Structure formats: C-alpha cells, structure tokens
Amino acid sequence: MTEENEIKEIMELPLLASRGVIVFPHMVIPLLVGRDKSVAALEEAMMEEKKIIIAAQKDETVEEPDIDDIYSFGTIAEVKQLVKLPNGMIKVVVEGLERAEVIDYLDTEEYFLVEAASRPEEKVEVTTNVNALMRTVVKEFEEYIKYNRNLPAETIMSVSNIEDPGRLADVISSQVELKYKQLQELLEATDIIVRLEKMLNLLQDEIEVLKIEQDINKRVKKKVEKNQKEYYLREKMKVIQDELDEDKSTTDEIDDYCEKLEEADLPEKVAEKVEEEIEKLDRTPNMSPEATVIRNYLDCILDLPWNKETDEEIDIKNSEEILEADHYGLKDVKERILEYLAVRKIAPAKKSPILCLVGAPGVGKTSLGRSIARALDRDFVRLSLGGVRDEAEIRGHRRTYIGSRPGRIINAMRDAGSKNPVFLLDEVDKMSSDFRGDPASALLEVLDPEQNKEFGDHYLEVPFDLSQVLFVTTANVAHTIPAPLLDRMELIEIPGYTEDEKLKIAEGHLLPKIYEDHGLKEDQINISSNAILKVIREYTREAGVRNLERKLAAITRKVAKEFVEGRDHKALVAVNSVEKHLGLPDYEHQESNLENRVGVATGLAYNQAGGDILDIEVAVVPGKGELTLTGSLGDVMKESAQAALSYVRSKQNELNLSDGFYKKYDIHIHVPQGAVPKDGPSAGITIAIALASALTGRKVRGDYAMTGEISLRGRVLPIGGLKTKILAGRRAGIENFILPKKNENKFKEIEKEITRDLNVSFVSHMDEVMELLLLEDENHAD
Ligand code: ADP
DSSP states (O other): OOSSSOOOEEEEEEEEEESSOOOOTTOEEEEEEOSHHHHHHHHHHHHTTSEEEEEEBSSTTOSSOOGGGBOSEEEEEEEEEEEEOTTSOEEEEEEEEEEEEEEEEEEOSSSEEEEEEEEOOOOOOOOHHHHHHHHHHHHHHHHHHHHOTTSOTTHHHHHHTOOOHHHHHHHHHHHSOOOHHHHHHHHHOOSHHHHHHHHHHHHHHHHHHHHHHHHHHHHHHHHHHHHHHHHHHHHHHHHHHHHHHHHHHHHHHHHHHHHHHHHHOOOHHHHHHHHHHHHHHHHSOTTSHHHHHHHHHHHHHHHSOSSOOOOOOOOHHHHHHHHHHHOSSOHHHHHHHHHHHHHHHHOTTSOOOEEEEEEOTTSSHHHHHHHHHHHHTOOEEEEEOTTOOOHHHHHOOOTTSTTOOOOHHHHHHHHHOSSSOEEEEEOGGGOOOBTTBOHHHHHHHHHOTTTGGGBOOTTTOSOBOOTTOEEEEEESOSTTSOHHHHHTEEEEEEOOOOHHHHHHHIIIIIHHHHHHHTTOOTTTEEEOHHHHHHIIIIIOOOSSSHHHHHHHHHHHHHHHHHHHTTOOSOEEEOGGGHHHHHOSOSSOOOOOOOOOEESEEEEEEEETTEEEEEEEEEEEEESSSOEEEESSBOHHHHHHHHHHHHHHHHTTTTTTOOTTHHHHEEEEEEOSSTTSOBOOSTTHHHHHHHHHHHHHTOEEOTTEEEOOEEOTTOBEEOOSOHHHHHHHHHHTTOOEEEEEGGGHHHHHHSOHHHHTTOEEEEESBHHHHHHHHBOOOSOOOO
16 A cells, blocks of 8 residues: 555455456446355346446455455446346446445355455656657557557557546556456556556556567568469479470471371472471470461471372263263253263373363353263362462462462362362352462463473472373353453353253252252152242242252241141142242242334343343434443443444444444443443444334334344454343243344254244344344434
C-alpha cells in the first residue's frame, strides 16, 4: 500500500477467483463461470448490487483455490449480463470499475466473501513529462500493432484519443498479449507513472520478441522459397530433358527420311537433292522455321510419283464399252476418243496432239475425262485453270519465298499417285495473263512432249517427268483458247443435247446416281418421263444437263425427306407434282416470237452457255450518218456490222435507197441482253438483213433463224458450232433455218433425229437471204 493511494472505501463483496484472466477497470469482458464457489459468488452478487470483486488465481491450474492461492489485488466489477447455460455453467459479462485490495476473508465456505478496500484512480497532472511518456507508449503500441497482425489497425485510433494516463495504460493492457503475471503487475501498479513505464517496458520487450519472431518467419519463408526455387529448377530441368528427348526424335526423323529416300528409288539427280536437304535438316535447329521449310520440301518431293506407274493396256473394245456405259449419245465424241486411243496404241512414241473437249457446262466433259481414265485403267486428276493468271500457279514459287509451295501441276501429280494419270485441265479458255507472267506459255511447256519430260517447277528445283501423263483439256468455247495452245490441240466439240437426249440421260444416268446419293431405291421413287420433260422445258434452259441434274436432285431430296418423316409407299412424281416440289417454273415454255417485223431479225448465236437465239434490232433515224452499236458487242461483231452496212450500200439501187442515204441517217444496231458480252462474225447476215429491213421498211420473216459470216461483197461464209446453234433454234421452236452453203456437209453429219423435220436453206450469197426473208412492202424509209 503506497502513501499516495489511500484506501477510500471498505466494502463487503463476494469474490470470484479468475483463471488466466485479469480484469482491468474500464474493461468489459465476458467470462465463463463453472466452479460451484464462483457460481455461488455470482448469485450472491446478483442479489445485492451486482458488484463482485474479481481477483486472479496465482496458479491457474488449481481447481479449488485457497485464500493463499488468490492474489489479493483485484478489480471491483459490475455484472452486466448473466446467462445460465444448459450445462449448469454461467456466462457473464462484467465491466471493471476500479482497483481494489482484499483485506480479509469473511467466509470461505459457500463462496468467498471478502472485505475489500477500493483503490480509486487519483487524478494525475498531465505534465510535459507525463505527456511525453504517454506519447512514447502510444508510439510503441503502434509499433507493436505493426508486428502483431492479430490486432486491427483501428485500435490505435481508440488508444491515441485517451487523455487519462492511467486509463491509457489500462486500455493498452487489455489489448496487448501479455502473460497474466505481467498483467497482474500492471494491475497492482497503482502509481500511474510507474504503470506507464512498466507498460512501456513490456511493449518494448514484446516488440523485440515479435521482431525476432518475424525474422525467424522470414528465414523460414526463405527456406520455403528456396525449396520452391529448387522445385522450379527441377521442372525446368524436365523441360530441358524433354527438349533433349526431342533431339532424339530429330534423329529419328532424319532416319525416317533416309529410309524413305532409300525406298523411293528416285532418279539420281533427285536422290542427290533429297540427300542434300536431309543433311541440311540435320544441321538446322529443330524448332526453327527453316526446318519446317525443309521438312515441307522433303515431304513434297518424297510424295511425288517419280517412278510409280500404272500398267496400261489399251484395249479398244473394252474402252468402247466403258465409254458407252458411262455416257449416253455422244457418238462422234466417243468415236474420236477411241480413234485417239487407237493411234496411241499403234504409235505410242509419236507425238500426239492434246485432246480438247469443247462444250457448254454440263455436257459431260469432265465425266468423259474420267471415263477415259477408267478405260485406260489410269489414275485421274483434275485441275481447273479458270481464273489462273499467275505463272507461279503453274510453275510454283521459289523456295526463298515465304510460304512458297509447288505449282498446281506438281500438286496434282502428288494427288495422282502415279506418273501416268489422265490429267484433266479444265477451262483452258478461262486463263488470263497479266503482269505476273503468262500462265498459257507455262502450260505450253507442260503440254509439249518435247519439253515436259523435264518439267521445271520453281519450288521443286529438280525436273519432273510429265511425259507419261495423258493430258485432256476442256473449254467452253474454242475461240478464247490462247492461240499457241490451240495449235497443239485436237478439238472435239460436244454440242449439247436435244430434249430427247436429255430425257434419256436423266433416266439412264443422272437419276440412278441421284437416287443412290440420297439413299433411295428404285422401288421407292419414280419420276415420270413427262415430269422430267417438264423440268427440262420449264426449269432449265441449257445445252448440257447440269441444271437438270440439280433440279432432279432437288425433287429427290424432297421425296427423301418424306421417307424420313414416315412415308411408307413408293413416291410417284408425275408432271402435275413438279410444281409442288420445285415451285413455279423458271422459264415459260415459250415459242419464239415468229411475227414478221421491220428492222428485227433472228440470229443463232453460240456462247459460253451453249447456243441461243438472238434478235438483232436496227433503228434508222434522220441524222448525219453515224453508226452506233450497243449491247456489249465485241470488235469482231462490230466489224461484221460495218461489212453488213457496206453490203447494203452496194445494194442501194435494188433496195430503192436514195443516193447517199447513209449520210442522212443515223443507224443504231442493238443486240438485246446488253449485259451479256457477244462476239464473233456469225451474226453478219442477220445484221445485214435487219439493216436492209430498217432502211427499206420492209418486214423480215419472223419464222426463220439464221447464221453466217458476211463479206464486203455479200458472200456468206461458214461458221462454227453448227449443231449447238441448231439445237438452240430447236429449243426456241424454230423450224426454218438459213445456213451457209459451206456448212452443208457439217450439217449432214448431225444426227437425223435433230435435223429431220427442219427446213434448211443453204446460201452462199447475201442476195439469196434477201430474196428469202425480205417481204415486199410499200412503206419505204426513203
Ligand atoms: P462438264 O464437265 O462439261 O461441265 P460434267 O462432266 O460435269 O460436265 O457433267 C455434268 C453431269 O452430267 C455429270 O453428272 C455427267 O455424268 C452427266 N452427263 C453429261 N453428259 C452425259 C451423257 N452423255 N451421258 C450420261 N451422263 C452425262
């Protein structure tokens, strides 16, 4: 007992012996109470003023403490809350009020009843020194919080606002994790300065301990990190190991290539090249882009059929059977092909021309190519040249180019798998040339037997032998095939089919294929002949059968769908159900306009899609003698118009035209369907008759269609594509034709089914045309 802290009040209170907990004034704390004496003490307190003195046991392990086992210095507390728990224990919340010292034990039987003297806090003047001490304590507490993660940072706020020094020490005491003996010392320190100093010392000690702890933690962490580092290195080592393994696989790869090289039995030069490249690959880092380039090259070169060849036995009889089985009609074409094969059989070494199948889309060019391969028992490859304008597409890029690859020819040979396939070059008429070189001349080298033994592809670098390949080419029209190519070719024209032929092709060839493709059997579907004819007439307008094939496939699809949806009996597609499947017709089955008209004549034209009829219109209006031509006409057609005009001028008298009529009128020649480019000389006589009609005002017979080139003097010259044109005229319902006399022999070659009921006039001069077609009329233009 110190002099400064005198005993203020003596009171009688129950005592609670606490274990491990020191209650400070101002502290609100929950306690769990279970021992009988303690429970009884609490009960007693509740009966009085709810006050109790809480003093700690000196040894917390003692179950039944005696007087001596309890510190005499404690805290008077008020019981704020008391809850009895089901297990007989009591949970209380107490608030420390003031320090107190036990003076005497009055009763120890049921509970401890003591006489205690309170030790209220005396007021201390906050001098500079005290203030400095307080601040140091707060600072150290701050430091302590930094090291002790369990305390929230806000605690510092509540502490730094405390102005009472004694209270400051007490509040901090309740926050810092101290041993309870140290806490008891703080409790017993009734001198506030001493208490603060003690607090400061304890804080510093604690901080020191925490620092050391942290240091140890760091070291432990470092150790863990070191372990992690080792783990990482070990992982890395694994990757390196894998890499090393891959190196092993590189050697495997090199071995593979060497093996393939041996097996391939390559020509000497090629083998040398391959060997060189393999060595290069061996020296190149596995993952480098360069290695990929070499690998691609090796794969390409080793894939090519340098020595693989299929046996060829040309058996004309067998070939004929195959061609016959695959295609309906095409009598001439088949014959020409067989002749060609026969010549190859008799004189294999001889330089034979290249076959070129010319015809509109869907007339069977590609499938003929396939048949030829089948007939010869050769592999078949196909390459479309449509739109090829870069020489490199034929010959490849040098390997110095990024992403370079072989040209299309070599690529196709890779696909072919043998060095003597039938190689179909589609659309040779659609190649164009520009600044990137002339693909046609590259193609010439491909086709020329003198040169193609050593065909040079830029990518390949070593020559490839194409001399065993049987090239077959196709084109829609002959006149756009580059001249040097045309020179080497033997043209076989496929003119297109009549309705009847189309019907036979559909029934005999297209439908069986279509049904099979759609998984239908003959006993499930039947499309009647009349239905097919309706499709031919009203849903297609073509020389070939491509659209017909599509439309029939569309009908079959619809029927196949019905079967999927549960249909259980055969589907009969009759003529009246075509519209149900295909919608309204695309074309009217129109008879052409057979009316007689002034200034209009019907020509027969030959174009990419086969043949067609073409009305040529001429209008004459007063003017200065200008000649205008419209409707996308090519130069040749324009020249034809000039020639026609010259002819008409030479007939001035016969036609009753006034002197210099051509200077007084402007003449406008138009060919409808302006968007479709048209060219060729064969519209000459048609233009001339339309012109004469327009100038004289005499009508032209509308039931005739004509074709023929005209010379300045009016001679009528022969034209090409005769059968195609006749077929087109027939499709349009025309029966009367005017054709050049010089084409008469060709005409006789056309199958009788096509020409039988036609009325054909063969003419050699334009005068005859005028005679036949120009009707007498009074309305003169002049
Ligand atoms: P192209 O190559 O001339 O454009 P395709 O060879 O591709 O024409 O022929 C189109 C379709 O018509 C193919 O299914 C083909 O078998 C068929 N075809 C064409 N003509 C006949 C024919 N005369 N006999 C049998 N089927 C033919």
